[in-house]
Amino acid sequence: MNILKEQIAEFEKNIQEIEKTKKKISASEELSEAERQFQTSLLLSSSVTERELYNDLTEQINILQLSLNDCQDFKIINYAQLPIAPIKPRKELNIVIAGVLGLFVGIFVAFFLEFWQKGKS
Secondary structure, eight states: OHHHHHHHHHHHHHHHHHHHHHHHHHHOSSSOHHHHHHHHHHHHHHHHHHHHHHHHHHHHHHHHHHHHHHHTTOOOSSOOOOOSSOOOOOHHHHHHHHHHHHHHHHHHHHHHHHHHHHHHO
16 A cells, blocks of 8 residues: 555656646747647646556555455454474374384284185185
8 A cells, every 4th residue: 555655646746747847848938839739748648647547546545445444344353372382293103003003904914815825725
């Protein structure tokens, strides 16, 4: 939002510079009438572009402000807290589970091989 506000201030400054330049051109006696009209038309086209961009940015800010107003209905109940101890794997539990599973798989393979050999004979 701050970036948009800075851009709006820049466009306002540009528009003011264009207006000052238009006044200088119209007051200038060194330029012919055709040159004044040509430069004025160039300034008008750039002025229109700057104003369109300015209006777009102000519209974006209004939309952002409305969305922020909608978000103000939310309240933080509890703030996030850092854990006291880092989360780590429990090595002892993993070793015990691996041992028990290895024992069961070994017994299953032994019974399966015994069953397989009795089935062939």
